[in-house]
Amino acid sequence: MPSQARAQGAKDWFDAITVSGQIEGGIDANPARPADGNNFGRLIGDRATQALLDQVTITIAKTVDQTSSSYQAGFLLRGLYGADARYYNIAGISDRALIGRNQVMPAQAHLDLHLPWLTRHGLDMQAGILAAPMGVETLDPAMRPFYTLAYTTEYSTPFEHVGAMVQFHATDRWDILFGVDTGNQVSFGHGDDNDAAAGYFGLAGNGLAGGRLSLLYLSRVGPEDAVRALGPRANGAQRFWNDLDMTFKVDDRLSLTGEFNAMHDEGLRADTVSFVGFLGYRLTPTLTVNYRGEIYRDNTGQFVTSFLGDAAYMRALLGEPAATRTAPPTTYGALTLGVTWHPTLGRPFKLFEIRPEIRFDRSLNGTTPFNGLRNAGMFAFGGDALLGF
Numbered sequence: 001m002p003s004q005a006r007a008q009g010a011k012d013w014f015d016a017i018t019v020s021g022q023i024e025g026g027i028d029a030n031p032a033r034p035a036d037g038n039n040f041g042r043l044i045g046d047r048a049t050q051a052l053l054d055q056v057t058i059t060i061a062k063t064v065d066q067t068s069s070s071y072q073a074g075f076l077l078r079g080l081y082g083a084d085a086r087y088y089n090i091a092g093i094s095d096r097a098l099i100g101r102n103q104v105m106p107a108q109a110h111l112d113l114h115l116p117w118l119t120r121h122g123l124d125m126q127a128g129i130l131a132a133p134m135g136v137e138t139l140d141p142a143m144r145p146f147y148t149l150a151y152t153t154e155y156s157t158p159f160e161h162v163g164a165m166v167q168f169h170a171t172d173r174w175d176i177l178f179g180v181d182t183g184n185q186v187s188f189g190h191g192d193d194n195d196a197a198a199g200y201f202g203l204a205g206n207g208l209a210g211g212r213l214s215l216l217y218l219s220r221v222g223p224e225d226a227v228r229a230l231g232p233r234a235n236g237a238q239r240f241w242n243d244l245d246m247t248f249k250v251d252d253r254l255s256l257t258g259e260f261n262a263m264h265d266e267g268l269r270a271d272t273v274s275f276v277g278f279l280g281y282r283l284t285p286t287l288t289v290n291y292r293g294e295i296y297r298d299n300t301g302q303f304v305t306s307f308l309g310d311a312a313y314m315r316a317l318l319g320e321p322a323a324t325r326t327a328p329p330t331t332y333g334a335l336t337l338g339v340t341w342h343p344t345l346g347r348p349f350k351l352f353e354i355r356p357e358i359r360f361d362r363s364l365n366g367t368t369p370f371n372g373l374r375n376a377g378m379f380a381f382g383g384d385a386l387l388g389f
Contacts, residue, residue, distance in 0.1 A: 013073075017062045020350065022140075024055045024082070026147045026384030028359075032371040038306045039380060040325065040370050041332065041361060043087045043313070045148045046306065053102055054384065055082040055141065064114040066124050066169070072114035080107040080139075087313050088139055088159050090129065092191010095314040103310070107131065107139060107160075121169035130165060132158040132184070133177070133200070134218045134243045136259045136278065145280055145288075146338050146357055147384040151296035152274045155303040156263045157243060158184035158220065165200065175204040177218065184224055185317060193318050194234045198222020215246045225267035226319025234319075237267030253282045270300040286343045290357075292336040295364070301329045304369070327369030334361045338383065351388030357381070 028045030039048045057080045064072035080088070085103035089095040094105040110128030117123060135157035137144040163181025170176050180199040186192045202218035220241040225234040240263065247257040257278040264271050274296040282288045298304045307313040308323040315322035338357030345352045362377040363369055370378035 013062065017060065020059045020061075020388065022055065022057045022059075022142065022351065022386065022388040024141045024384055024386045025051065025053050026382060027051045028148060028380050028382040030371070030378065030380045032375065032378065034371040036306075036308055036325065036372060038308060038325070040306045040327070040378065041151060041154075041304050042148060042306070043154045044084060045380075045382065047083075048380075052083040054084045055080055057081075057107065057140075059108075062112075064112050064124065066114055066167075067121060068114055069116050069120075071116065072112075074112040076108050076110055076112065078106070078108040080105050084139065086310055087307075088185070089314050090160050090162065090185050090187055090191070091193070091314060091318055092187035092189060093129070093162075095191075095311075099311050101310050119169055119171070121172070123166055123168040125164060125166045127164040128162070130161045130163065130181070132161055133165060133179075134158060134220060134241065135261075136245050136257060136276065141384065141386055142351055142353070142388065145278065145290040145340065145355075146292060146336055147355055147382065148336065148357065148359060148380075150259075150274075150276045150292060150294050151298075151304060151332055151334065152259060152261045152276050152294065155298070155305075156241070156261045156272045156274060156296075158241070160185050162187045163197075167204075173205055173207050175206075177202045177204060183222060185314075193226035193228070194223045195227070196223040196235050198224065198239075209248070212249045213246065215244070217244045218242075223267070225265065226317070228319030230267050230319070234267055237265070239263065239265045239267070255280045268300065268302050270298075270302045272299065272303055273297050286341060288340045288342070290336075290338045290340060292334075294332070294334045296332045296334070297330075298327075298332070299329050301327050304330065304332065325373075327373065328367045329365075330367045330369055331364040332361060332369075333364045334359065348389050349387065351386060353386040354383070355385070356383035 030048040059078040061076040062074040064074040081104045085105040089105045110126045113125045137153040161181035165179035168176040178201045200220050204216045206214045224239040227234045243261045245259045249255045259276040262273045276294040279291040306325040312322040336359040340355045342353045358381045
């Protein structure tokens with residue numbers, strides 16, 4: 001009987017493995033037609049008025065039950081091909097695989113463990129290639145309200161890690177988070193920009209205020225500058241990231257989210273500080289209106305950057321020569337309005353969304369960072385379409 005139970009348990013484990021896919025394409029049209037062909041301050045939607053195949057992803061996963069009182073093991077493997085990989089690649093793993101506009105990368109590849117230790121809900125651990133946990137907006141377009149990203153997401157939160165994260169469920173509503181990794185979008189050896197590790201610690205609250213409020217605070221510390229650019233002092237020059245996210249569900253239709261971020265880099269002697277507000281209102285079961293407003297201060301002009309070649313972002317990350325465009329120290333304001341049409345198509349399609357958006361960016365301190373350093377403001381309109389199966 002014990003052997004039969006083990007065999008049945010193994011069968012149930014493999015039966016719980018899921019396979020899914022998703023395709024996203026988008027465009028961010030700019031009537032000013034910048035000479036370099038780039039929308040300044042954009043990573044996603046960077047090519048002005050050019051249609052992009054942003055992502056084709058395949059995901060194989062076995063999820064764990066975080067409420068279980070028994071040991072659980074699972075995994076997640078997600079491969080990505082498309083234009084977005086230019087900015088999310090991991091040095092030393094995928095940055096040299098393809099070097100054209102559409103590149104390939106392992107967006108996630110980690111082992112997941114649920115350990116029923118110390119408290120009723122125990123702790124959960126992920127180890128491997130991880131999506132960075134900081135910030136509201138994510139690489140997965142189905143998990144964010146807009147095609148384009150906020151400045152805060154692009155320039156003041158990390159993207160990908162090689163390392164481990166732990167979520168300790170201290171109570172029913174509060175979790176303690178901590179982790180260690182090799183750095184933002186770097187791995188080991190020649191795939192690292194310096195010789196030091198970085199780490200997280202933070203606190204998450206869920207189901208607060210009668211189940212309407214959730215919050216996440218994360219702090220991250222570690223060197224992130226390249227030895228090739230700064231020399232040996234890059235190994236000890238710390239970057240301090242701090243991010244607080246709060247979401248309040250007013251009712252079944254209306255939700256409000258705020259994100260406050262502050263970052264300091266010792267090596268670059270630079271700071272950024274920002275606030276982003278999101279509003280989502282469900283008009284009908286298939287139509288949602290979204291708003292995003294942001295103020296972002298880049299006090300030295302070293303962070304908000306356009307990368308003018310398909311490999312320029314990863315080259316700059318490693319401190320190698322790269323074609324880029326920067327602006328003077330600037331306080332950026334950005335307003336984005338969009339709608340999401342998400343009808344149910346039925347099997348085999350799990351997701352279908354069309355998301356047009358209008359966005360206006362402007363310097364709030366008199367600089368002219370946009371459209372080839374010609375304009376104080378930039379107007380763009382576009383959006384994306386998603387299909388999941």
